[in-house]
Amino acid sequence: MNRRHLLLCAASAAAAFAAPLSHAQDTPIRLVVPYAPGGPIDVTARALAERVKDTLGTVIIDNKAGAGGNIGADLVAKSAPDGLTIGIAATATHAVNPWLYARMPYDAGKDFAGITQMVRVPNVLVVNAARAEQLKIRTLQDLIAYAKANPGKLNYGSGGNGSAGHLAGEMFKQKAGIYALHIPYRGASPAQLALLAGEVDFNIDNLAAAAPNIKAGKLKALAVTSLATSPMLPGVPPLSHTYPGFSIDTWWGLVAPAGTPKPVIAKLGKAFTDALKAPETQTRFELLMAEPVPTSPEQFDAFMAAERAKYQQVVKSSGARVD
Template identity: 35%
Template sequence: MILQNKRTLLSGVMAFGVMIATGWTAPATAADDWPSKPVTIVVGFSAGGPTDVVARILAERLTEKFKQSFLVDNRAGASGGVAATLVKRAAPDGYTLMFGSSSTLSIIPLLQKTPYDSIHDFTPISLVASYPYFLVVPAASPMKSLDELLAQGRKPSAQLSYASAGSGAVNHLAGEWFKRDAGINAVHVPYKGDSAAVTDLVAGRIDFAFLAGAVALPQVKAGKLRILASASARSGLGGEGMPTLGDRFKGFAAEPWNGLMAPAGLPQPIVTKLNAAVVEIMARKDVVERLASLEQYPMTGTPQQFTNHIKSQTERWASVIKASNIKID
């Protein structure tokens, strides 16, 4: 038996020597080869919106890091549901990714039946960033402060209008939550993305909206919109002296987030490789500064932390939906 084992070992060593001599190498793993062609990042909202802006910042840096194109593909509709359905059906090979949002993953499934399951139909890679919404009005609006908006909205005959990125979007829920806590009358006007709402808002056809800094700040600087308050739980965002709705209305916070995902079944080596890249990129000084100029903030972590965040945020928004009796028509 010992002699046979020795012969077997010797044969193995000789065979390995032949493989080395002939140039044989171990087969590459999926992560070693990936990416060998362009990667598409599907965004469920229109170009120019807060989710799209951060997706493009990340795509630029991933392109630089991996020396392969990362292309953003905007598929607006159903508060990100169109994009989610497309990515769910894609091959889990790392070449079709989704830039998921809080509305798509934690809100819409609470309001209607969706063709996707936020936890089981996708592979979480990493959270990327979060941001507060700002309560904004047209620059020509007679409501020049939060108190003036509240006074106008509380009049018995008043019926203000507010815009959102779509039924079920975070700024839709923020608007309904604000209406309830502030005791104002306002009707919801949904659009396909934040940027699509800006035209009517700037023109004065809409009274107010909750918009991300990436959308609102350029319009504010151009003298077309005015910020009345930050919809954050943290004071100090949006500049010195900016009112914070979380201070005025206890517990109020409308701070969306986004993260990178793939179809379910993405090989773990690619998950690990992508997660490390996202965490590294979002910690870079130039990226942090670019996001800060848009009132966006890096928010990364492990794939498991991403999954946990989806679950906890779903529970949080479920309580808001129930308390405000929010429904999608």
């Protein structure tokens, strides 16, 4: 009887693990991307959705842009915790916005269950190449020295108040003990165009966006914001070599609504981390300057909590606020 009881318990446990997502083969999983189609986050989400078809069934991408990503994230937070609606958690939605927005429709720390981090993309401090040559700025130290010798003469651009470029710029100014006027633009693309036109002196931009103009010689990369040297930009030192601990990468990953059963999270996590580890995925992501970072659900939850704590101070120091 004991053996029979054990076998029945094992069978029940296996059924409980498989059941929540077995019907996902018939009912498509909805993956909510809280940004418009066509960007790096959307492209990587679609690539993974294609790779998990054999294990999870059809995954449909649902773009719900608006309010800095808050609309799409809120949709996930308020969905049924059954594994059939999952979403993208990004630097903005799960680390910056909780401190940037006066009112939030969701609690980034309580309303989600991590599945896996997907990628990280370094940001890069870039200057207009022609302007850098004129001012004899060839290294990060040259930029800092110029700023200290010419107080009030430097400015930098970003995609808007509270954007990643704005917050990274404020972190850099604090660490370096320099002043540079922040000029916000309506998006990262206009900010880069302003840098190329010489309207601003430097930007801290997403590497994926800046790389084409770095390769073309129009922008000069002085430092990356990752803790270590980026293999995607060899020879460019990280800011952490000058200011230990400096790290402000762009990242995103997958989350489910809080309360989603752990067996469901485990099954989703295995399918997506296997997809992230596939050589084809890594090659495709490399073209986007995105490094795959497959993690366990627990690791991703801990990472997001640490990022929220970091950005709380950064956003407060920047003075950025959205009412």
